[in-house]
Amino acid sequence: MASDRDSIFYSQAWVSGRTTEQSITDHADPAETLLAWFSQNKGWLNPHVRVVFDDSRGFHVIASRPLNCPMVARCPLSLTLSYLCLDHSQDRVPHVTSPLQNCLGKLPDFVLNYLFLVEQGHLGKDSPWHPYISCLPTPKTMTTPIWFTDEDMECLKGTNLMQATKDRLQGLREQWVHAQAVMSESGVAMPSEFDFLQFRWAATIFTSRAFISDHILPDRPTFPILFPVIDILNHSVEAKVEWNFSPHQDFTLNLLGKVDEGVELLNNYAPKQNDELLMGYGFCIPDNPVEQFAIKMQVPPEIIQQVSGSVELDAELIPFGMPASSLHGDQTKEQHFLRTRGHPLGRYENTIPCFQGFPSYLVHTSFLVALYTRQLKLSDVKFPNPGARLFLATLKTLYQAVQNRCERLPLPLAPSPALASDKQKYATIYRNGQANIIHTMRRELKNVLESRRVHNQVSAEPxxxxxxxxxxxxxxxxxxxxxxxxxxxxxxxxxxxxxxxxxxxxxxxxxxxxxxxxxxxxxxxxxxxxxxxxxxxxxxxxxxxxxxxxxxxxxxxxxxxxxxxxxxxxxxxxxxxxxxxxxxxxxxxxxxxxxxxxxxxxxxxxxxxxxxxxxxxxxxxxxxxxxxxxxxxxxxxxxxxxxxxxxxxxxxxxxxxxxxxxxxxxxxxxxxxxx
Structure with a gap:
């Protein structure tokens, strides 16, 4: 899958020392070379579309004339690129002879994917995928946060992606160190130039372009798999597309609706919020309609023990009309999102309007904290509506959590100044969207508090x-x-x-x-x-x-x-x-x-x-x-x-x-x- 800025001409220059200009001379028209290779190997691209390149969109697909066939491209399983080519016990994809075969079963499949892609890149024209790899973006053009400079990271300050990026880089480094050790123990000699930068590049290619294998290989555990040419199409959440997988055979991409001449053909990766788009693909959507704010709150076991008298919570003792499902599973391991009014996914089920933007688990956790601080037990409470004081105590806990995030993520005081790069542009779009959500949620809670305030007067009402x-x-x-x-x-x-x-x-x-x-x-x-x-x-x-x-x-x-x-x-x-x-x-x-x-x-x-x-x-x-x-x-x-x-x-x-x-x-x- 290609992002708006993630499709820039890839050459071997970054591994061989040649300049980009020299590489372009070697491949005067890489798109033509790619499509020739694709069709010769049983791939199909609609004859009324063409692959083009420009600096703003990278390699992308446009209609050369109005489309009269919904099918855009079909990629056979035999052309896909993944670690599966190393496994000679299977007959689903062609076998490739490689020293990396010695690492099968010793490294995770996704790590073998990265190593295999880098190996094939180093092989140059000797790789069966050389025309495809030659059109992949270079490290220099990557825009996901793991490629950010310190200055770029400043644009993420206060957001969840600040720490997530550090965790992702740390995880990749640990995978790289482990991979080196396993390759050494297995007698696998990779090119001397193979370093962490190239490993990181391969990981970014897979996160930004790969599909999951479930539909085309339903009989195997899931792993990421690259489908050449189909992954060139950029993303739009408004694109109407149909993905057709023929198990063990091919993947066909269809467009639903009319496409006029000169219009770019777009894929739809499904609704994704900007943190996922930025982290995985390197771009963001301004005013993303599905944007949410991820937030964590955990209730310590000692609180549950005190308020319930045991380590288990009774599903019938849940306040504010929230569903019993809020206790199902291990909620501490799931992501929870704040949603503003009008969100396409809807808000959450409860009887309190100002709580409906908060996941049930967060509201319930705040309620338990309120009981704990008041030294109350669940048996002391009237359900499903515990009363105004416990409602306010729950609201206060939520408000404090949201207020803390607002302080770390203030709203921009003025329009963003000119940004130095696309990285900063997309990071700022993401950061401002997150700030708008958390401040909106804060305002919604604060409005409830303000609605009951009186000023400089005596009030007989609560x-x-x-x-x-x-x-x-x-x-x-x-x-x-x-x-x-x-x-x-x-x-x-x-x-x-x-x-x-x-x-x-x-x-x-x-x-x-x-x-x-x-x-x-x-x-x-x-x-x-x-x-x-x-x-x-x-x-x-x-x-x-x-x-x-x-x-x-x-x-x-x-x-x-x-x-x-x-x-x-x-x-x-x-x-x-x-x-x-x-x-x-x-x-x-x-x-x-x-x-x-x-x-x-x-x-x-x-x-x-x-x-x-x-x-x-x-x-x-x-x-x-x-x-x-x-x-x-x-x-x-x-x-x-x-x-x-x-x-x-x-x-x-x-x-x-x-x-x-x-x-x-x-x-x-x-x-x-x-x-």
């Missing part, structure tokens, strides 16, 4: 809020406590609340906001559990306690805990009502106090859903709880006014006895602008 909105809520419900809180932040830590944003000297904004969130949750708990008012902060707390029960035993006093504990002790010295209440948390008794109508306290365990333990060391448990909630729940999003400023957000909603299946989770928010 919402994703920053400390700004939380402070507005505190101020609306408890103005005095809000002022006490604001004063304490300023006096004890230098944190100023102004213009709806927290600032502190020598403290990163994200760290400040985490700190403020922890303190806010503690204050919310303190003042709402001892207040006469059934306020919005109180219903927020009930919901958070239902998702994160107060720990029933004391936890390790880590650095974060000690830091918060020390701050609370300082705040208590303020002497105001807010911090006096915080300071007296340990004296609240064995239940959660709540004022009765006559002003006396009584205990109602249901005020802390999910908690049934004693309340000794209540302050310590509350600090531990607040740290856990913020660490687990926070979602980092840019400020709505200053995109450069990242805000730490929490999902806050009033506690509901009717469960968590909130309708907004299933809404299709839409794609929106790609950033």
């Amino acid at each position: 919402a994703i809020v920053t400390t700004t909105e939380a402070l507005f809520t505190l101020k609306a419900a408890f103005p005095d406590h809000y002022q006490n809180f604001k004063n304490a932040l300023s006096l004890q830590w230098g944190i100023e609340v102004r213009n709806s944003v927290q600032y502190a000297n020598d403290v990163a904004e994200a760290d400040v906001e985490d700190l403020v969130w922890v303190l806010l949750l503690i204050v919310f708990a303190t003042i709402t559990l001892t207040s006469h008012k059934n306020t919005l902060p109180y219903t927020w707390l009930l919901d958070l306690f239902s998702a994160y029960p107060l720990p029933s035993s004391s936890s390790t006093r880590n650095e974060n805990y000690l830091h918060i504990h020390k701050m609370l002790r300082k705040f208590a010295k303020q002497g105001d009502s807010t911090w006096t209440a915080v300071a007296s948390l340990d004296a609240l008794g064995l239940g959660i106090p709540r004022p009765t109508g006559d002003g006396e306290l009584h205990t109602r365990e249901k005020e802390l859903p999910g908690y049934h333990g004693p309340i000794e060391d209540f302050r310590e448990k509350l600090i531990t709880w607040a740290l856990m909630v913020v660490e687990t729940e926070r979602i980092e999003l840019p400020d709505h006014e200053n995109e450069w400023l990242m805000r730490q957000c929490l999902y806050m909603r009033a506690w509901r006895e009717d469960g968590e299946d909130e309708a907004w989770v299933f809404e299709d928010v839409g794609l929106g602008k790609v950033e």
